[in-house]
Amino acid sequence: MNTQDFDVLVLGAGMAGMSAATEAAAAGARVAVLERAPMIGGSAAISGGYVWAPATEDDLRQEDQGEYQLHGAKVVAGYGEAHSWLGGFSAPLTQERPALAGRGRKYDLPLAFSRMSQVIQRAGGMVLPAVEVGDIVRDSAGGFLVRGTTDAGSAAWRSRTVIVATGGRQADPKARAELSGGAGMALRGNAYSVGGGMNLAVSLGGVLNLENKGFYGHLFAAGVTPVSPVDFIAFALYQSEKGILLGPDGSRFAEETRGDHNNATALAAHGGRGLLMWSEEVQAEAAAEPFVAGSPQMDRWQISKDRGGRVGVGSSLAEITEAAARWGYAISPDLASDPAVSERLGRGRIYFADVVPAITYTFGGVRADARGEVLDSAGEVLGGVYVAGADMSDIYHKGYGGGLCAAVVTGREAGRNAASEALRPVPVEASAATGGQP
Numbered sequence: 001m002n003t004q005d006f007d008v009l010v011l012g013a014g015m016a017g018m019s020a021a022t023e024a025a026a027a028g029a030r031v032a033v034l035e036r037a038p039m040i041g042g043s044a045a046i047s048g049g050y051v052w053a054p055a056t057e058d059d060l061r062q063e064d065q066g067e068y069q070l071h072g073a074k075v076v077a078g079y080g081e082a083h084s085w086l087g088g089f090s091a092p093l094t095q096e097r098p099a100l101a102g103r104g105r106k107y108d109l110p111l112a113f114s115r116m117s118q119v120i121q122r123a124g125g126m127v128l129p130a131v132e133v134g135d136i137v138r139d140s141a142g143g144f145l146v147r148g149t150t151d152a153g154s155a156a157w158r159s160r161t162v163i164v165a166t167g168g169r170q171a172d173p174k175a176r177a178e179l180s181g182g183a184g185m186a187l188r189g190n191a192y193s194v195g196g197g198m199n200l201a202v203s204l205g206g207v208l209n210l211e212n213k214g215f216y217g218h219l220f221a222a223g224v225t226p227v228s229p230v231d232f233i234a235f236a237l238y239q240s241e242k243g244i245l246l247g248p249d250g251s252r253f254a255e256e257t258r259g260d261h262n263n264a265t266a267l268a269a270h271g272g273r274g275l276l277m278w279s280e281e282v283q284a285e286a287a288a289e290p291f292v293a294g295s296p297q298m299d300r301w302q303i304s305k306d307r308g309g310r311v312g313v314g315s316s317l318a319e320i321t322e323a324a325a326r327w328g329y330a331i332s333p334d335l336a337s338d339p340a341v342s343e344r345l346g347r348g349r350i351y352f353a354d355v356v357p358a359i360t361y362t363f364g365g366v367r368a369d370a371r372g373e374v375l376d377s378a379g380e381v382l383g384g385v386y387v388a389g390a391d392m393s394d395i396y397h398k399g400y401g402g403g404l405c406a407a408v409v410t411g412r413e414a415g416r417n418a419a420s421e422a423l424r425p426v427p428v429e430a431s432a433a434t435g436g437q438p
């Protein structure tokens with residue numbers, strides 16, 4: 001079997017992996033990026049493309065008060081530099097605009113990825129899709145041997161350092177069941193991210209923090225089955241932040257104004273099925289304006305209805321009560337006396353949907369230090385192994401501060417550090433033991 005030698009091996013060609021590989025290549029490293037899917041880009045290539053972050057650490061802390069939110073401050077601090085860097089590959093498509101709990105700009109990420117690939121190749125590296133990595137072992141010189149299969153058969157790659165950036169584990173149905181108390185959840189992200197990178201990091205001695213059960217996702221109308229990744233954006237019911245969300249017993253369990261992504265997390269922890277209601281005014285607004293300026297505008301209630309989602313509209317709470325009972329929801333007549341309900345549902349017609357949470361990516365993953373170096377169970381760095389993006393645990397926990405910016409910031413950091421370690425001169429004894437091979 002032919003074994004190719006590189007300075008840095010990156011697993012995963014999404015936002016974090018491509019940022020890491022490009023940064024490492026720019027530092028002079030020969031980099032191989034191994035991608036499991038037949039095409040590069042991961043969730044980033046099918047995302048809204050908004051690179052955003054909270055404006056201050058206080059804003060981040062307000063959004064995410066979780067005890068496992070350890071690396072989020074890096075994202076806030078790295079926002080400006082991430083934009084300057086990304087703008088060198090693809091000019092922003094929008095001005096800076098408010099986005100969720102912060103602000104950001106939209107980019108043409110497939111264009112950025114193709115230009116990043118050129119940088120990697122010009123430095124003697126490669127970006128290889130359709131690779132199934134089997135295992136990673138340390139070689140006698142402290143480097144790594146990665147074995148796997150490609151379209152052409154078995155293959156192996158050797159390198160001084162490894163960066164794990166495989167995008168989380170949301171595509172694993174077991175993970176989705178775990179994060180939703182056994183109920184299961186729809187997938188709203190790249191279908192190749194089943195936790196492969198996390199398992200490989202563990203095989204090298206790394207540890208996971210799966211106590212961090214946070215995730216980023218959105219609400220979908222029950223009954224809607226996405227047929228392509230385009231649907232991941234088309235069916236997210238972003239307007240839930242202006243609505244009322246009830247559990248099957250008819251009671252509210254979330255502060256809906258914290259945003260649709262937080263409503264999805266709350267619903268997953270609350271049985272996985274809810275009744276979402278919103279006013280005629282909110283419906284008119286949501287149908288007329290895109291959720292974030294620059295995104296496609298669409299009537300999500302209507303397209304959910306067209307595609308078989310369980311949605312409806314009624315002239316009063318009493319009318320909805322009857323319809324909702326058929327879907328298994330017991331709405332109490334006392335609900336109308338909740339001031340939030342009367343204020344948010346107004347006096348016009350009420351739109352409603354039977355909803356389920358859909359996950360985009362997981363927040364719990366591989367434990368790492370601030371430089372992105374993977375930690376062992378004693379909290380010491382493994383040496384030579386880095387992690388970035390959604391595979392990196394504890395960037396967020398109980399809130400969300402932007403996935404693309406987090407991937408760029410942690411990816412570049414891991415790429416810089418992995419390249420610097422890989423390009424350090426090899427000690428004489430190790431060099432002699434391997435016949436000069438790195």
Ligand SMILES: Cc1cc2nc3c(=O)[nH]c(=O)nc-3n(C[C@H](O)[C@H](O)[C@H](O)COP(=O)(O)OP(=O)(O)OC[C@H]3O[C@@H](n4cnc5c(N)ncnc54)[C@H](O)[C@@H]3O)c2cc1C
Nearest residue numbers: 012014015016036042043047048050167196389390403404
């Ligand atoms: C519909 C949608 C809209 C979104 N919109 C936004 C937005 O506007 N703004 C924002 O900030 N975030 C958004 N996100 C989230 C954002 O895309 C992610 O946070 C970001 O892409 C994470 O980067 P990553 O590199 O960790 O993962 P990815 O970009 O998903 O890349 C991981 C890569 O690793 C590959 N891989 C998986 N397993 C293996 C393996 N074993 N070996 C090798 N490769 C492997 C995957 O195929 C994938 O290519 C959105 C996501 C989706 C799905």
